[in-house]
Amino acid sequence: MYYNKILQWKRSFQDRIISTIRRYRCAWGFLFLWGLSLNVFSQEIKVSNLLCENQSNPIGLDIVHPALSWQLEGNKRGIIQSAYEIRVSNDSSSLIRGNNLVWRSEKIMSGQSVHVPYSGSLLKSGAKYYWQVKVWDNHGNSSKWSMPAYWQMGLLNASDWKAHWISRLPNGTSESPCPQFRNGFKVSKKIKSATVYVTSKGLYEAFINGRRVGEAHLTPGWTSYKKRLQYQVFDVTPLIKTGANAIGVMLGNGWYKSPLGWGSVFNTEIKDRTLALLFQLEITYSDGSTDLIVSDENWKSSTGFIMKSEIYAGEVQDARQEKKGWLLPDYDDKDWNHVVAAAEENSAVIATYNELVKEHEIFKPLKMFRTNEGDLIVDFGQNMTGYEEIKVYGKAGDTIVVSHAEILDPEGNFYTKNLRTAKAESRYILSGEGEETLKPHFTFYGFRYLRIEGISGDAAPENFSAISLYSDMKPTGSFSCSNPLINKLQQNIQWGQKSNFLDVPTDCPQRDERLGWTGDAQVFCSTAAFNMHVYNFFAKWLKDLSIDQFKNGSVPYVIPHVLDSVSSGSTGWADVATIIPWQMYLSYGDKRILEAQYPSMKRWVDYMKNRSKNDLWATGFHIGDWLYFIPEGDYDGRAAVTNKYLIAQCFYAHSTQLLINAARALEKDSDVEYYSNLLKRIKTAFAAEYITPNGNLVSGTQTAYLLALNFDMLPAQCVPVIVNKLIDNINDYGIHLTTGFVGTPYLCPVLTRYGHSDMAYKLMLQDTYPSWLYPVKLGATTIWEKWDGIKPDGSFQNPGMNSFNHYAYGAIGNWMYSTIAGINTDTIVPGYKKVIIKPQIGGNLTFASASLKTYYGEIKSGWKITSNQLVMDVEIPANTTATIYIPATNIDRITESKQGLMNRKDMTVVGQQGDYVIVILGSGKYSYTVNSN
């Protein structure tokens, strides 16, 4: 009571300060008083970081109950939200006044601060909604209304599209010049807002009055185009002017029309691959009237300076062919052709859910040099995905050819053999008119090195840049420790992710592949969710997966599915259908992903069930433990070959278990029961077929042991036997891993689970082949496809299969965050609402620390060893609780804020478990000191 009075007094004092400021409007006075008020009367609790569908102020949503999330901030320990209130209006000033609301949730007594569904009146197509939230906490504090945030709806009905699809005749092949389209329009009234809705078959780049629409690249991105084509929405208010205006749009083949996959295999579902544009501009004037400018038969088309553009081949530009001024209103397009306009049914046209691809890091040359073969090379020091930007002067008709490579060969020469048939080349023909800036528009490359041909005069390093491209996901995680090689490994894992999260999760960015390989994605998804916020990225891709899944439930090797119909149903690859939805649920705590994917998860499990005999799934082709260890000239069976059907049975069980987990979370009781019975039978069938009478497995490989242990395939009495076999096997290879894609992610986690973290550390710190640090020692800047992309004798692996930018083996990242630094979510209360911090000290590391930005705020966990102390620092965000495992054998040796742990209000000691003392606590920063004596 008394406390509330003080608060009231504080607030009225603050109000008086504000009215004084208003009265005197003195800037210095304002700053002084504002600072003072912040210091002296800082809010006990604040709300910040408002997200709608995981994005800050998204525009173009088609979800009618968008999910709202926010963060609580406060200085006190143990803050828990006790209630919230949300208000939403389609007018920002009404919102602040609390009038004309489309939704007022009223005060809801709940701790939920993430994924709260909008539940107000019906949201309208194209409308913008402003929202605020206010919270109450368990200490009796209430926040002010948060700063307003907004979201804007996309077009909710196919009939909202008034635009027509326009294309250019003749169609041309994938080698034809890129079409471009233009139209003009007039504005005579004052504009309030202008919004563009745009998509294309092929890729587009749009301009209004010469200025680019949005900052995204490779739009509209890559989906299973026939059934799902995303459109984008951009606020273009500042681009429009009174008087004459011009719209110009270029199209490129992109994923829609470039040959993809190997050989001539091409998904035949789309017969007609004509590039086409759908463009709708809605202008709202200050007087409330509106105008719609749409793509239709009045638009004109031509070609321009992009002579050819393909994903694998690269781009050819001839600056002499540029139609000068075509993006501006006064351009005379009388020589341009009319377009073909078609009013198609737009049911496959959907709003964008994931973050768009944007330009990120810009690298300048580390060095430029000539090779022995005389090539001029630019080295950017980092293997990545993106393209070059080069500034040059030259004569009209001069041709500059830029080739891309990941690596130099052992003699130091430019090496492109591992790109296979991908030409990966930019060819620029200059206009000769002053400084020219060269950069591709509709393609990308995987590269660290450029070879430059045709440049006259000195090539100055400052004229060369490499620009990285990837989906604009928020970085969320960091990890570092006292071992610089591990830190480099962490950086390489992150670059593997940046290089391969380009609208879809690709296997590699450089050779004639760059496809959404499902196995690679499932292997890496948990690590990915530490490094970046990947919820929307995967949620969008999983929708394509459900759509591309065959009628019988089989899942294609790659999503979007662009291969032939037999390329599906491989164990470990197709299980992506259950693994990623479950992982996203754990990492982000949003049940909607399980609801959305549940039918697809079930169809995959049923596919395996339908192909099983007596609950044993032992049919069909499987990729197996891809790229496992095979020593050169293996004559004595040292290659780590795992029986593919043993793998299949383990993943059959795993997917069934994940389906049961999902069914439980979604309260589908009869499915829980049905699939639990099935799971028992799957395990019995495994034991009968793959466990020998003496308790061994038919495949004596690390991968076989790991899968059996990780997926709980073994009767209890076999477990210690198999654990010992695993350890013996690792020792037998001189403490080396021998796992391929399938086994690698489970290696260190299984060792830790069975009490062998010391061995996990030894494997992680191993730096001879095969190991994680072997490539690091050889100067890798990304994760390699093969453990020995460069062999110990310095020669390269077979170029038919040797990418230097494949993220799969980066799956160790999960163990680094969750075990070395110890950051975990409780699986029953996922999404880090309940945090578990359980670090595992070892590997001669003297410190390790990690952080993870969650919906609730940043979690930090770090430890440091000095001669006689261990210091463990943790930070737990508001509105969460945490269970902390402090590495100590005796509670009396631990202090926090110079006090012992017993009888504290801010934490509860649960007890001792093995080498840990366990405490439960709420939000705040804690520093534990464990004295060794």
Ligand code: BGC
């Ligand atoms: C891809 C892999 C993929 C594999 C499976 C390769 O060509 O690059 O990452 O998982 O094929 O067969």
